[in-house]
Amino acid sequence: MAFVYAEAVRGLQHQQGVVESLNRRAGNLIFATAFASSLLGGRALLDGIGPWDWLALTLLFLIGLLVAIMVWPYYNYTFRFDPEKLLQDFVDQHPSATMDEMHRALALRIKSDMASNWRIIQRLRVALQPALFLWLLDLLAWLFAITRI
Template sequence: MLWPYYAYTFRFDPEQPLQDFVDKNPSETMDVMHRALALRIKTDMANNWRIIQRLRMALQLALFLLLLELLAWLLAITRV
């Protein structure tokens, strides 16, 4: 019913925090790194939630249309 969708974000590239915190500014504290990683996870969660909501709505619509089709088939068969 649905085309596969692969734009979910569940994790990030480990090289990115290394470049951001170790290579660019090695004096950053762990608190700053933890805060940045927590904000990144929160952003990913928000993006995934929008995608999942769209998929859920599409599945609900597909189920409704399937039930209408089944009802139409049942009515067509009983009138024969």
């Protein structure tokens, strides 16, 4: 049971790392979009707004919406246990739970928490992928606007 519990904890820690990685990527995307848009957009808009400029601005807006989804503060992640609840469930009972019973119950709770967390992680992933694609299109739109193709 100790091994199963340890593996469950390891899986939950990995999941927390995935969330942190997605948050870092969202931050990088914000920086890259702001940098590219200020550099290229400033140059492209010097001679007025054409169709490529409008497309680039629309893509910039869509990227902003997707980034907002990614950086939205989700408070219903579960990566740890409430100590008071642990005491109530395992120690304050008569008789107290054995280590095997605790490990089993906590491993099952971790599995449930991971499933709940995964729904939020999927939203982040689903927002990140098109945002990256739109960012590439935005770069092209700004470049086409600059060259007036």
